[in-house]
Amino acid sequence: MGAGTQENAAAEGSCRRLRAPFWGVGCAWAAFLCAVRFTDLGGVALPVALLSDVTAMALGAAVAAAAMVAGAVRGRIGAGFAMPSRGLLVGSGGAAAVGSIGLFGWYDGFAAVPASAALALCVLFGAALMLVAIGWGSLYAHLEPEQLLPNGAVALVIASLCHAAHEAAGFGTAAWLIVVVLIVASTGCALAAQKRVSPIVPVDNEVTRDGGRTVLRALRVLWMPLAGACLSCFIFGLTWDPIVSSEQDMRVAHQVWGAMVAGPLIMGLAVAAVSARSRGTSPLRLFDQTVYPVAVMLLLVIPVINQAFPDLRFAGNILSSGSFAVVALCMWSNMAAAVRTVPIAPRLVFSAAFVLFALCFVAGLQSIAVVGTDGRTLCLVMFAVYLGLMAVSFALDNREEKASLVPERAADDTRSYIHRRCDEIAQSGGLSPREIDVLYYLARGYNHAYIAKKLYISENTVRTHVRHIYGKLNLSSREDLIDLVDGA
Numbered sequence: 001m002g003a004g005t006q007e008n009a010a011a012e013g014s015c016r017r018l019r020a021p022f023w024g025v026g027c028a029w030a031a032f033l034c035a036v037r038f039t040d041l042g043g044v045a046l047p048v049a050l051l052s053d054v055t056a057m058a059l060g061a062a063v064a065a066a067a068m069v070a071g072a073v074r075g076r077i078g079a080g081f082a083m084p085s086r087g088l089l090v091g092s093g094g095a096a097a098v099g100s101i102g103l104f105g106w107y108d109g110f111a112a113v114p115a116s117a118a119l120a121l122c123v124l125f126g127a128a129l130m131l132v133a134i135g136w137g138s139l140y141a142h143l144e145p146e147q148l149l150p151n152g153a154v155a156l157v158i159a160s161l162c163h164a165a166h167e168a169a170g171f172g173t174a175a176w177l178i179v180v181v182l183i184v185a186s187t188g189c190a191l192a193a194q195k196r197v198s199p200i201v202p203v204d205n206e207v208t209r210d211g212g213r214t215v216l217r218a219l220r221v222l223w224m225p226l227a228g229a230c231l232s233c234f235i236f237g238l239t240w241d242p243i244v245s246s247e248q249d250m251r252v253a254h255q256v257w258g259a260m261v262a263g264p265l266i267m268g269l270a271v272a273a274v275s276a277r278s279r280g281t282s283p284l285r286l287f288d289q290t291v292y293p294v295a296v297m298l299l300l301v302i303p304v305i306n307q308a309f310p311d312l313r314f315a316g317n318i319l320s321s322g323s324f325a326v327v328a329l330c331m332w333s334n335m336a337a338a339v340r341t342v343p344i345a346p347r348l349v350f351s352a353a354f355v356l357f358a359l360c361f362v363a364g365l366q367s368i369a370v371v372g373t374d375g376r377t378l379c380l381v382m383f384a385v386y387l388g389l390m391a392v393s394f395a396l397d398n399r400e401e402k403a404s405l406v407p408e409r410a411a412d413d414t415r416s417y418i419h420r421r422c423d424e425i426a427q428s429g430g431l432s433p434r435e436i437d438v439l440y441y442l443a444r445g446y447n448h449a450y451i452a453k454k455l456y457i458s459e460n461t462v463r464t465h466v467r468h469i470y471g472k473l474n475l476s477s478r479e480d481l482i483d484l485v486d487g488a
Helices: 003-014 020-035 045-074 086-105 115-140 145-168 173-194 211-238 242-248 257-276 283-308 310-341 346-404 415-429 433-443 448-455 459-473 478-486
Strands: none
Touching: 020 086, 020 115, 020 145, 020 173, 045 115, 045 346, 086 115, 086 173, 115 145, 115 173, 115 310, 115 346, 145 173, 145 257, 145 283, 145 310, 211 283, 211 310, 211 346, 257 283, 257 310, 283 310, 283 346, 310 346, 415 433, 415 459, 415 478, 433 448, 433 459, 433 478, 448 459, 459 478
16 A cells, blocks of 8 residues: 555544544634623613624624625635634634623623723624634634534534533623633634644636636535525524513523533534434535434424423423534534535635624514514514425435436446445455545446535545545446446
């Protein structure tokens, strides 16, 4: 086995390992959850101020992300795989810590911060936290696809525990200090993670030269996860508003202590179960197809169920908390995977998506004050819309799958038989885990583009794996491989 092949096999064998520094993104997520925390504050003036501050955070985040999008568009869309700079990681973390002082505008016992200053600081906090998230997104884009789900899941469980600790601390200086500590911890972990990944060198030059084509390819990969995430962000804002929720009990899981921990833990178990059953396909792909649609649909109907069946509210809150964790994990992992598949600049993918999420959240915040209890009807309308989008996605996937099959595929092949034969062939040929994944699709007659999409890798990477497979098995063509699988 040559040195290059040994390195490839080593990389394949290690790509499923957890990497502790990358769990630090959970601290950044927890800082956001703590910042938008709401409890029964009493009166009317303070909830109104809280709504204004949180809206300012979201708008500041949207502006920062839009500025990053503009910068990426002016540059080469397909470039930009370099690590986020230490200046970005440290500067954005420091700015977020300073901006968090604006939270004292509604923390008990620190009303001395003028309303206008608190609002400006909240804008700074939202913008800085957005830059922190974009920096983390660029780091996650350097992970192998198999590393995205497990590391992201652990990070979200950590976020839920930190959020629960913040709730237990109550309001006041201690709660604010927790937010600052979370930001510092996120920055430290990001700097450590930066040292543990290697820069990506994009090789799909024919793609990187055509920015418009690159963006369209990214949208084809992400449009359905984006749709579900945007609806979820809108529902998050719709069910959060302290003015309406305190009167009509529209509150959701992030205000229930037990659900904060139980929901994400259930999500972590779902990740483990899906990863164990993902033989022959990407765990992220399987998670997208099974767990993610159910999570989005639950988020759309739980506010209605909570109001109609008060006795089931706590169970609904647990499901809601877990569903939000699933949506966050899937969207985060899909964006990081899209960067590798297309390829496209991480800052463009994450920034553009975060603009949409922030605006959807603001729209939800503002809408509930207008629609009131009709928000339940709005949730059901969105549920119907999402079902329609799922039907469209299913039809498009079916058509793409049929179009990707090569004519030489044997008509009487069954998936179970092919998998058994591929396992036998892989064992005799000493194929790596990723090469086995590619072999499953090759043997079933799928082309390189389809395999790249299913495994969240670029077409050039698929070609490299195919070349290694043919070399190890002493084959020269797809026909030889099909004959080998058929036992001819």
